[in-house]
Amino acid sequence: MDRLTLYEQSFSSRLLLGTARYPSPATLAKAIEASRAEIVTVSLRREAGGMRGGETFWELVRASGARVLPNTAGCRTAKEAIVTAHMAREVFQTDWIKLEVVGDEDLLQPDPFGLVEAARVLAADGFCVFPYTTEDLSVAEKLLEAGCRVLMPWAAPIGSGRGINNLFGLRALRARFAETPLIVDAGLGAPSHAAAVMELGFDAALLNTAVARAADPVEMAQAFALAIDSGRRAYRAGLMTPRDFAEASTPVLGRAFGERSL
Amino acid sequence: MKIRVNGETREVAAQTLEALLAELDYGEGPQATALNHEFVRKEARAETRLKENDCVEIVTPRQGG
Numbered sequence: 001m002d003r004l005t006l007y008e009q010s011f012s013s014r015l016l017l018g019t020a021r022y023p024s025p026a027t028l029a030k031a032i033e034a035s036r037a038e039i040v041t042v043s044l045r046r047e048a049g050g051m052r053g054g055e056t057f058w059e060l061v062r063a064s065g066a067r068v069l070p071n072t073a074g075c076r077t078a079k080e081a082i083v084t085a086h087m088a089r090e091v092f093q094t095d096w097i098k099l100e101v102v103g104d105e106d107l108l109q110p111d112p113f114g115l116v117e118a119a120r121v122l123a124a125d126g127f128c129v130f131p132y133t134t135e136d137l138s139v140a141e142k143l144l145e146a147g148c149r150v151l152m153p154w155a156a157p158i159g160s161g162r163g164i165n166n167l168f169g170l171r172a173l174r175a176r177f178a179e180t181p182l183i184v185d186a187g188l189g190a191p192s193h194a195a196a197v198m199e200l201g202f203d204a205a206l207l208n209t210a211v212a213r214a215a216d217p218v219e220m221a222q223a224f225a226l227a228i229d230s231g232r233r234a235y236r237a238g239l240m241t242p243r244d245f246a247e248a249s250t251p252v253l254g255r256a257f258g259e260r261s262l
Numbered sequence: 263m264k265i266r267v268n269g270e271t272r273e274v275a276a277q278t279l280e281a282l283l284a285e286l287d288y289g290e291g292p293q294a295t296a297l298n299h300e301f302v303r304k305e306a307r308a309e310t311r312l313k314e315n316d317c318v319e320i321v322t323p324r325q326g327g
Contacts, residue, residue: 018327028325043326044294046268046319049286054322058292061323071326079299086301087294087321158327208327 002236004204006039006150006181007096007128009067013038014198015228016069016183017221018208025060027217032064035221040066041098041206043073044088058091069130071098076111078118085122097122098130098152098185108158112139116146123147132185135169137176144180151177152185152206155197159209161189164196174201191220191227198231199239265316280307282318293322 004011017037022028032040042061047054061068070088075081078101085097101118103111110133119129129148133139140151153173156162164170165187174182184197185206194205207224214220264273267286276282279295279302295302296319302310312318 018325020325020327022325041326043324044321045324047293047322047324048268049283049288049320052289052291054293054324055289055291057325058323073326083296083299083301087296087319090301090304091292091294091321091323206327 002232004181006130011038012036013225014204014232015194015225016041016185016204016206017066017211018206019057019061020208021212022217023212025057028212029060029064030218031211031221032066034218035207035211035225037221037225038066039069040064041069041071041208042092043071044084044091067096068092068094069096069098070094071132072100072118074102075100076102076114078114078121081114081118082121085118085127089127095126096128096130098132100132110134110154112136112142115139116142119143119148120146130183135166135173137173140173140177144177150181150183152183154186155184155193156187158186160187161210162187163189163193170197170202171200191223194224195227195231195234198228199234201235204228263312263314265312265314265318267318268320274312277311278308279310279312279318282312283307283320286320288320291322293320295320 004014013036015035015037016039017032017035018041019028070092072081072084075084081101099118101111101114103109115131119131122129123146130150130152131143131148132152135153156165181203183204183206184202188194188207189210197205205228211217211220264271274285276285298317
């Protein structure tokens with residue numbers, strides 16, 4: 001079986017699904033089911049006393065049966081991310097943390113310095129860190145040294161739907177860290193984008209906006225699931241190498257009128 | 263005393279973090295707390311005393327990407 005292994009946990013699905021921005025909780029629940037995702041991302045936010053929104057949402061996620069990957073979305077410093085990770089571990093009862101430290105407000109680009117600093121502290125404290133990073137090889141190396149055993153490089157800025165922005169960079173990252181599970185996170189807008197990253201050999205893809213903001217999120221969740229399966233199968237099957245010139249697929253030998261054109 | 267809860271100034275009677283959660287009707291649902299930017303475990307809330315101008319964060323599960 002071709003299974004995905006992340007921090008000693010094994011999964012059959014290579015699609016991770018975000019839970020934000022769906023038109024309704026019911027649509028979210030159906031989209032999780034249609035995507036066949038076994039891991040969903042969640043967050044923590046301030047809530048006023050007397051409200052029970054967080055509790056209701058948490059019940060929905062638990063009912064889905066998916067494992068949760070809490071994030072530190074919106075944190076701007078290593079300190080904020082570390083405190084948020086500890087709060088997430090208590091609430092969600094998991095050591096897993098999708099570590100985000102925002103370095104640029106317009107692109108929501110990771111701050112590599114804060115990211116590495118937070119990763120080191122959290123890994124030492126027993127967290128299984130999933131760092132949201134760029135395709136930068138040096139940062140990736142530092143994150144692994146810090147104790148991360150999975151990396152989550154972006155394809156493009158969060159919510160942009162642009163697909164692969166830096167094909168060369170992602171290829172280089174895949175080649176350089178052949179043994180590290182790499183999950184492409186952020187920027188995938190279409191199932192073809194997801195298939196493309198899987199064909200490159202990435203281990204999984206994380207989707208949110210492209211599914212949640214589709215006219216039919218449930219249908220789109222299934223479309224992404226099929227594309228990710230397809231891309232993975234293609235990668236394992238071995239893609240042909242592109243050529244600059246045509247090469248006849250039908251045998252040339254034995255063609256009628258082979259000696260001359262009429 | 264006056265403290266800040268989730269960014270808003272509040273006048274509260276509670277002397278501990280646990281009492282504050284009860285005073286503000288947070289119930290028994292899933293929630294996490296921080297005091298002055300430091301995480302406070304659930305088990306430590308009862309013994310965590312509040313003082314004037316403290317900053318308290320109370321968060322609950324939310325949708326995330």
